[in-house]
Amino acid sequence: MKNISVLGSTGSVGTQTLSVVRQHPDLFSISALAANNNDELLEQQINEFKPASAVLYNKDAADRLRARYSGTTKILSGKEGLIAAAVIDEADTVVTSLMGFAGLRPTLAAIEAGKNIALANKETLVVAGEIVMQEAVRKNVSILPVDSEHCAIFQCLQGNERDKVSKLLLTASGGPFRGKKTADLEHVNIAECLHHPTWSMGRKITIDSATLVNKGLEIIEAHWLYDMSYDKIQVVVHPQSIVHSMVEYVDGTVMAQMGTADMRLPIQYALTYPQRFGLTAQKLDFWNMPQLTFEQPDTDTFKGIDFAYEAGRIGGTMPCVLNAANEVAVDALLKGKIKFLDIYSIIEQAMQKHNAIQNVTAETFFAVDAAVRGFARKLVEKLSVR
Structure with a gap:
């Protein structure tokens, strides 16, 4: 028990x-x-x-x-x-x-x-x-x-040596706006932002999926969970959300974890590891499976991934800045105060203003988080009066 x-x-x-x-x-x-x-x-x-x-x-x-x-x-x-x-x-x-x-x-x-x-x-x-x-x-x-992606990577690493990993491949659905360009996103509404094609999630994480900030956060998370350099972490857009993530090894072998888009699967595995138990959930039907496709993410339009790589490589308090600015911006979007693309502007300005502090304590993160939120809220006020 x-x-x-x-x-x-x-x-x-x-x-x-x-x-x-x-x-x-x-x-x-x-x-x-x-x-x-x-x-x-x-x-x-x-x-x-x-x-x-x-x-x-x-x-x-x-x-x-x-x-x-x-x-x-x-x-x-x-x-x-x-x-x-x-x-x-x-x-x-x-x-x-x-x-x-x-x-x-x-x-x-x-x-x-x-x-x-x-x-x-x-x-x-x-x-x-x-x-x-x-x-x-x-x-x-x-x-x-x-997280389904990190649970997938965790499973693909079992029984293998970490120093033989050449790449962690985080899959992304692409969100509700996959294939759109910046001009297409100028006037999208909240309902469109929250209409995720494959996953049923909370409002905040669904917006993060639409901006691909969520995938960016997962890049930083993977760096710490698996002690992996950012150069070895790659995002692959996989619209069907059946392959939840993959690990490539030095010999070219790729291990992939597959399953239905049901969060109870990774939740249960995290709670019962290393054992597995039955779960009343839909199973994959390989005789009737849709075609699986993989794409390179459009980071020119969806800037969340590049923001995360930049913040992660700078390190120290910069990922805290990315996260705090994003949380304020997403909250403002959900309240109808800003537009979808304003999220990127708020994150970018917050990161540009901040001089990263290295070798910090937990209390430093709380102080930086509070300061960045204050700065981001002022940006929201300016944007909301347009």
Whole structure:
């Protein structure tokens, strides 16, 4: 029996994690649940899984839940509540599926408490990969990737020597605007941005997929997860989303991991590794499979990949700048304040303004994140008055 704390339990990855748990009540129990402000869904999850504690980051939402809940689960709130869910004694594994930079502090706390991490919050490694990986080694805990692409690479590396890897090949669907040029994207609306062709995901990550910033973040994440130079990480557009990523070895052999576009597959593997268990999910039908195609990404139109390579190679606090500017820009887009292409402008200006700091502590990242968000919000204000 594995005891799990799920940070971000009402989001896309969190709800799918609970779907996996629901299928295997003999394998998993839920020790803690944490969400942002969806008190009604969290209450349903509490009633079903009966965790020792549950957290709503939004204090008003927590107060609403406390006012009507009479069970035994302890209801917590705020940053302190998130940390408590991350370090709860009953849990041995923490699924970190909080959105964005907010996942960094709870993840570091969970590692310090000796918890194994099922990592769905890629921003944690993007912002502070060196610190996070060093702490994981120091505390002798595992960080297993939940992202479909990184789970695929992880599986393709099994039984092989890392120094024999010549290339990590991250696949990308291309998002909803694959094949479009900059002029085509001048006036796209929110609904078009959120219409992903193959994956069902949260709103923020769907926008990141449309800009290919998400793939850029995964490049930086791969660098830290697999201790691989940026020169050995390549993005390949694969619209069918059947090959989830690949590893090329020095002899020319390419190992690919394939499966349906179902996030429960990598979630379950991260939770049960090195074992595999059955899962009620659609399987690939090779007799009726569509043609598999592969393309070079259009980085002139979709600048997220090049931004990530630049930030990653500069290192230090620059990936933190990329992430903070992107989070502010995506939030502004979703609120109708800026246009789709403004996301690139905000990221570029934030990175140009920043002088990267090297050899930093975790607290430096929090300070830089706050400063960049302030700068990016001012850019949003200027863009929103057009």
